[in-house]
Amino acid sequence: MLSLRPPHTTFPRTSPWLRWGRLGGAAAPHCLSAAAPALAPETAAGPGSVSFPILVNGCTGNMGLSVAEAAVRRGLHLVPVSFSSREKVKTTIQVGQTDIRIYGPSAREDVLSSVADEFPDVIVVDYTAPDSVNSNAELYCKLGLPFVMGTTGGNQQLLYKSVQDSKNYALISPQMGKQVVAFLAIMRIFAEQFPGAFSGYHLEVLESHQASKKDTSGTAKDVIASFEKLGVPYDMNRMVKIRDPDQQLEMVGVPKEHIEGHAFHLYHLTSPDDSVSFEFQHNVCGRSIYAEGTIDAAIFLHRKVQSKDSKRIYDMEDVLREGYMR
Numbered sequence: 001m002l003s004l005r006p007p008h009t010t011f012p013r014t015s016p017w018l019r020w021g022r023l024g025g026a027a028a029p030h031c032l033s034a035a036a037p038a039l040a041p042e043t044a045a046g047p048g049s050v051s052f053p054i055l056v057n058g059c060t061g062n063m064g065l066s067v068a069e070a071a072v073r074r075g076l077h078l079v080p081v082s083f084s085s086r087e088k089v090k091t092t093i094q095v096g097q098t099d100i101r102i103y104g105p106s107a108r109e110d111v112l113s114s115v116a117d118e119f120p121d122v123i124v125v126d127y128t129a130p131d132s133v134n135s136n137a138e139l140y141c142k143l144g145l146p147f148v149m150g151t152t153g154g155n156q157q158l159l160y161k162s163v164q165d166s167k168n169y170a171l172i173s174p175q176m177g178k179q180v181v182a183f184l185a186i187m188r189i190f191a192e193q194f195p196g197a198f199s200g201y202h203l204e205v206l207e208s209h210q211a212s213k214k215d216t217s218g219t220a221k222d223v224i225a226s227f228e229k230l231g232v233p234y235d236m237n238r239m240v241k242i243r244d245p246d247q248q249l250e251m252v253g254v255p256k257e258h259i260e261g262h263a264f265h266l267y268h269l270t271s272p273d274d275s276v277s278f279e280f281q282h283n284v285c286g287r288s289i290y291a292e293g294t295i296d297a298a299i300f301l302h303r304k305v306q307s308k309d310s311k312r313i314y315d316m317e318d319v320l321r322e323g324y325m326r
C-alpha cells in the first residue's frame with residue numbers, strides 16, 4: 001500500500017503506528033479474522049498436477065505444520081519424518097492421515113540419508129530456526145537433497161556458498177507470500193531503474209511479528225536493501241521490532257486472533273525538508289499465504305531438479321516469473 005500525504009505536512013519521525021493507534025485505527029491495516037479457505041483436495045490434485053515426496057523440517061513449529069498441512073491439501077506425498085532441536089523428543093505429529101515421527105539432532109544424518117535413498121525425488125522444506133539455517137543446509141547439500149529454505153537468518157553468504165560448492169538445488173527466500181514477493185520484486189526493479197531517486201530522504205522501518213519470532217524480519221531487510229539503492233542509507237539497528245502483544249493490539253492494530261501469527265511491516269520515508277512523505281505497508285495475518293507459496297516453491301524446484309536445469313539456486317521471484325504461484 002502506498003500513501004502520499006499532501007506536502008507541508010510535518011510527520012513525526014517515530015512510530016507512525018502509534019499515530020494510527022491514536023487515530024482510532026482509521027488507517028490501521030485490515031485483516032480478515034477467518035483463516036483462508038482450504039483448497040479442496042480434489043481441486044488441488046486435479047488432472048495435470050504433480051505429486052512427489054516432500055519432507056518438512058520443523059513440523060513442531062507453526063510454519064512447518066502449516067506447510068505440511070498445505071502439502072497434504074495439494075496432493076503431495078508427505079514423508080513421515082521431521083526433526084527437532086531437542087534430543088529427547090518422543091513425539092509424532094498427525095497431519096491428515098500421516099503420523100510424522102520427530103527425531104532429535106543426533107539422528108538427523110542417518111534418517112535423512114535413508115530418506116534420500118528411499119525417496120530419490122524428495123524435496124526438503126526447512127522452517128526451523130535462524131541458528132539452524134547453515135548446519136541444516138550443509139547437511140542437505142552433503143546428501144544431495146534439494147531444499148526450499150523458508151527459515152530466515154543465519155549466515156546468508158555461507159548458505160549460498162554451501163549450495164554453490166555442492167552444486168545442490170535450492171530455493172532460498174525470506175518471503176513466500178505471492179503478493180509480498182511481487183512487492184519485493186517491484187522494489188528491486190524500482191531501485192535498479194531509479195538509483196538514488198530518494199537521496200536525502202529519511203527512512204523509518206517498523207515490523208511487528210508474534211513474540212516467538214527470534215530474528216529481525218528478513219523481508220524488511222530485503223526491502224531496505226532496495227531503499228539503500230534508492231539512495232537512503234539505513235542502520236539496521238534502528239529498525240523498530242515489536243514483539244509485545246499489548247503493543248501489537250493497541251498500537252499496531254493486529255487483530256487479537258492473529259497476535260500469535262502475523263507479519264506487519266511499515267516503511268516511512270520523509271524528504272529532507274519534511275514536505276514529502278511516502279508510506280509502504282504489507283500486513284499479513286496468519287500463515288496460509290506463506291504455506292501455499294512454499295508448496296508452489298517446492299513444485300517449481302521439483303520440476304527444475306527433474307529437468308536437470310543448469311541453474312541451481314532460485315528465489316521466489318523465479319517462481320513468480322515462471323507462473324508457478326497460485
Ligand SMILES: NC(=O)C1=CN([C@@H]2O[C@H](COP(=O)(O)OP(=O)(O)OC[C@H]3O[C@@H](n4cnc5c(N)ncnc54)[C@H](OP(=O)(O)O)[C@@H]3O)[C@@H](O)[C@H]2O)C=CC1
Nearest residue numbers: 060061062063083084085128129132150151152174175176
Ligand atoms: N519464508 C517465509 O515466507 C517465512 C519464513 N518464516 C521463518 O520460518 C522460521 C520458523 O518460523 P515459525 O514456524 O514461525 O517458528 P516456530 O518457532 O513456530 O517453529 C520453529 C520450529 O523449528 C524447530 N527447530 C528449531 N531448531 C531446529 C533444528 N535444528 N532442527 C529441526 N527443528 C528445529 C523448533 O522446534 P523444537 O523446539 O522442537 O526444536 C520449532 O518448533 C523463522 O525463521 C521465520 O522467520 C516464517 C514465516 C514465513
Ligand SMILES: O=C(O)C1=N[C@H](C(=O)O)C[C@H](O)C1
Nearest residue numbers: 152174213216217218219263
Ligand atoms: O517469522 C515470521 O513470522 C515471518 N518471517 C519472515 C521474515 O522474517 O521476513 C516472513 C514474514 O515476515 C513472516
